Amino acid sequence: MTQQEALFKYILRLGDNALIHSHRLSEWCSNAPFLEEDLALTNLALDMIGRAQALLQYAGNVEGKGRTEDTLAYRRSERQYYNNLLVELPNTDFAYTIARLLFISAFEKEYYAALQKSADSTLAAIAAKTLKEIKYHFAHAHDWTIRLGMGTEESHQRIQNAVNDWWMYTSELFEMDETDDQLVKDGMVPDLKALYPAWLQTITDTLKAASLNMPVTGYMQTGSRKGIHTEHLGHLLSEMQYLQRAYPDAEW
Amino acid sequence: MDQVQDIISNDHALLSKFEEHVQAGEAVEPRDWMPEAYRKHLIRQISQHAHSEVIGMQPEGNWITRAPSLRAKQILLAKIQDEGGHGLYLYSAAETLGITRTEMIEQLHTGKAKYSNIFNYPSLTWADIGAIGWLVDGAAIVNQVSLQRTSYAPYSRAMVRICKEESFHQRQGYEIMAKMMKGTAEQREMAQDAMNRWWWPSLMMFGPHDSDSPHAADAFRWKIKRHTNDELRQKFIDKTVPQAELIGLTVPDPHLKWNDAKGGYDHGEINWEEFKQVINGNGPCNKQRLQHHKQVHDNGAWVREAAEAYKARTNNQSSN
Numbered sequence: 202m203t204q205q206e207a208l209f210k211y212i213l214r215l216g217d218n219a220l221i222h223s224h225r226l227s228e229w230c231s232n233a234p235f236l237e238e239d240l241a242l243t244n245l246a247l248d249m250i251g252r253a254q255a256l257l258q259y260a261g262n263v264e265g266k267g268r269t270e271d272t273l274a275y276r277r278s279e280r281q282y283y284n285n286l287l288v289e290l291p292n293t294d295f296a297y298t299i300a301r302l303l304f305i306s307a308f309e310k311e312y313y314a315a316l317q318k319s320a321d322s323t324l325a326a327i328a329a330k331t332l333k334e335i336k337y338h339f340a341h342a343h344d345w346t347i348r349l350g351m352g353t354e355e356s357h358q359r360i361q362n363a364v365n366d367w368w369m370y371t372s373e374l375f376e377m378d379e380t381d382d383q384l385v386k387d388g389m390v391p392d393l394k395a396l397y398p399a400w401l402q403t404i405t406d407t408l409k410a411a412s413l414n415m416p417v418t419g420y421m422q423t424g425s426r427k428g429i430h431t432e433h434l435g436h437l438l439s440e441m442q443y444l445q446r447a448y449p450d451a452e453w
Numbered sequence: 454m455d456q457v458q459d460i461i462s463n464d465h466a467l468l469s470k471f472e473e474h475v476q477a478g479e480a481v482e483p484r485d486w487m488p489e490a491y492r493k494h495l496i497r498q499i500s501q502h503a504h505s506e507v508i509g510m511q512p513e514g515n516w517i518t519r520a521p522s523l524r525a526k527q528i529l530l531a532k533i534q535d536e537g538g539h540g541l542y543l544y545s546a547a548e549t550l551g552i553t554r555t556e557m558i559e560q561l562h563t564g565k566a567k568y569s570n571i572f573n574y575p576s577l578t579w580a581d582i583g584a585i586g587w588l589v590d591g592a593a594i595v596n597q598v599s600l601q602r603t604s605y606a607p608y609s610r611a612m613v614r615i616c617k618e619e620s621f622h623q624r625q626g627y628e629i630m631a632k633m634m635k636g637t638a639e640q641r642e643m644a645q646d647a648m649n650r651w652w653w654p655s656l657m658m659f660g661p662h663d664s665d666s667p668h669a670a671d672a673f674r675w676k677i678k679r680h681t682n683d684e685l686r687q688k689f690i691d692k693t694v695p696q697a698e699l700i701g702l703t704v705p706d707p708h709l710k711w712n713d714a715k716g717g718y719d720h721g722e723i724n725w726e727e728f729k730q731v732i733n734g735n736g737p738c739n740k741q742r743l744q745h746h747k748q749v750h751d752n753g754a755w756v757r758e759a760a761e762a763y764k765a766r767t768n769n770q771s772s773n
Contacts, residue, residue, distance in 0.1 A: 220523075227517045227526075230533055231510040231745070234753025236544075239510075240537045247530055254523045271522045295756050351766060352759025359755070444521035444579055451637050453521035453579070453629075 204387065207380045208321070209264045210283065211390060213273070214426075216256035217284035220274055222305065223249030224437060225292055234295055241341060245302070248334040255327050275445035279435045280428040287370035289434045293363070296349055296356070300363035302342035307403040308374045308396070309335045315391035324389070343407050350411025361413050368416035374400075378426045475676050480606040483549040491675050494668060495605050496550050497566070498677065500557045503543035505569035506536045508742050512576035513585060521579060528625050529582060535618045542614060546607040562747050569593075570728070571658050573736030580633055580640075580647035586626015588648075588655040588693065594619045595689045596659065604676040627696065634700040641701075648697065649705045656720075657728045659686040691717045 226246035233239035257270035287305065292298050313335055316328035349360040375393045377385075384390040408415055424430065444453065467486050474481070481487055513533050520526035544554045560566035571589050576582065597619060601612045633644040663669055663681040672678035680688075690709075697704050708721035730736065 224518060227530055230517055230530065231507075231514040232749050234749075234756035236507065236537055236541055238753075238756075240534055240541075243530055243534050243537075247527060247534070250523055250527045250530070254527070257523075274523055275521075295753070348763040349756075349759050352761075352763045353755070355755050356759030356762075440518050443519050448637065448639060451521075451640050453525055453632065453636075 202379065202383065204383065204389075205263060205265075207383045208389065209260055211380050211384055212256055212260040212263060212324070214283040216253050216260055216270075216273070217282050218288055218305075219249045219256060220253035221282070221284040221434070221437065222288040222301075223247075223253060224441060225288065225290075225301075226298070228292055229298070242298070245338055245341065248338070252327070252331050252334070255330075259323050259327070271445070275442045279430055279438055282430065282434060282438070283425055283428060284434075285370070285373050285425050286422055286431055287367060287373065289431060289437060290367065290370070291433055294359065296359035297363040297367065299342055299345045299349065300360060300367055302338060303346050303364075303407060304367065304371050304374070304404070306335055306339035306342050307407070308400050310339050310403070311396040311399050312391060312393075315396065319390060320388040346407055346413070347411040350408070350413045357413070360411070364408065364413060365416045369419065369422050372421040373423050373425060376423060376426055380426075472674070475604050475674075478676070479604075480609065481604050482606050490671060491677075492550050494671060494675070494677060495608065496547055496552050497668075498672075499543055499547040499550070499605075499608055500552070500560065500566050501568060503540050503547060503557065504561050504566055505572065506540035506543060508568040508572045508746065509589075510536055510540075511742055511745060512572055512574070512738075513582060515576050516579060516582050519579070520582075525629075532586070532622050532625060535622065539611075539615045539618070542611040543608075546605075546611045549607045558750065562743070562750070564734075564743075567732075568742075569658060570731050570736065571654050572742060573731050573739045574650070574654050575738050577650075578643050578647060580630065580643040581651070583626050583629030583633065583644065584647035584651040586622050587630055587696070588626070588651045589658070590619050590622040590626060591693060592655045592658045592689050594623060595685050595692070599678075599680045599685060602676075602679055627700075630702065631700045634702065645702060648702045652705050653723065653727075654731075656686055656690070656723055657731075659683070659689070661725065661728070687717050690720055694718055 223246045226242050226249065229239065229242040229246075231239065233242055253274070254270050257273045261268040261270060261273055285305075287301055290297075290301070309331070313328045313332040317325050317332065319325040319328065346360060349356040351357070375397050377393050381390065381393065385392050405415060444451075468488055471481075471485075471487060471491075474485075481491075510533050513529065513536070517526060517530055517533070520529050544557060547557060548554065557566060561568070571592075576585065594616060597612050597616050601609055601616060603609045603612065630644050630648075633640040660666055660682040663683055666682055669678070669681070694704055694709065706721045708719065710719050711717075712719045731739070734740070
């Protein structure tokens, strides 16, 4: 694999994570528990669409075959998507949405801080901008985890269930394949394994502050690095890509 | 007996002072004395306006996950977020009149409070997102620009803020339509179809002819309203028809004709029977919109309760 090929595949992963997570968050529009939260969740979705746009555009440039951010978002099939499984899971309920946001934003907080030091100046610049947004995403997830954990018996149980159920998707965030190995060596991207202790500490502290238990670590889910997903991604894409696929000659 | 008379004559004095104040074009602030009927009229109107912003998020939200480009998705999401924000300012403006948001939502759910009829129509294709932005927001702007000078100050201030954002919304809707009209045959067909379905309901947004408008007299006397429904509708038509022509859309009204003498368009008769039916709950989406709002509200109850419980707990801790 050339560096260019590795970089292309790697940036797709970053872009896909932002795009698919934003899609799930945008599904809360006119569905949130109250109006202010509706606006907050769609605000996060907006940040992530912006990030996906920047990353996929850059991926298209790196690839050099004339694919735009829209061709990459709307014309790839499920096996060509590289987002982590966690972001594609259905929202389920508010507690699951918050648990996911907590896991992801705690990871991205470390990740984008490290990516700012990338030898690739475009990635470093995207990272710097993204980091500012992530701090807000993390604060939102952190505060809600505590509110739900310390709120009512029902909310406590719901957030605990969510954290437990989705724990098995968290180790994938830190998985590294040959793409990572090559780019880490060149100083282009962070070593994900090195981010794990800080992430685990953040999650441990947050759950403790919310009087929630740490989930028991069992068998962990994997697959997305190879483009193997849950059944949910196909449905998400068929909805998202519908117009582009149905009218391939149209511009919107 | 004397006491009762005192109260009555005092009320009369206050009322005439209030009416003089309003007639002079002065604004009314929340702490000023106001007749009960004025307060009620405003609560009804502002809460209806707030509910419209919020219910309006549904037909547009229907297309977020299917928006055809990342840019289109971003713009649509930002627009819907603005609408939600407008809902918030308006709920706050209504709260200054002594009603809570919880009460307003309850009135929405029981059917006592209404929202704009237009949102009882479905958004069927992507072109509907263009038509809603261009025609529906376009009609709303005409009405809201006029309300910027409404007598109740918090309402008027909310309108000033809202108008700034709405003109951007209208442009984005028009941009969608213009792009589709320059596109493939299928896209042009989709755009014209959306125009055909949204034109008449948009005209109905201005309400019945003034002669049939039940609350008009008070609203004018108190300067809540400054232009008649028909005046505003005319303004909208005159502004929109040339925009349609510019991008090659046909206005679905065979009687539409420029009238030199009045300097505006004459138009065909609105189907007031349809208007009445939709207002009375028989539109294509009345049940769906309301049911959705109730269901989301019910599903979110445990979250709101958790937030309240947590707030109570932290308040207790800080006071101990």
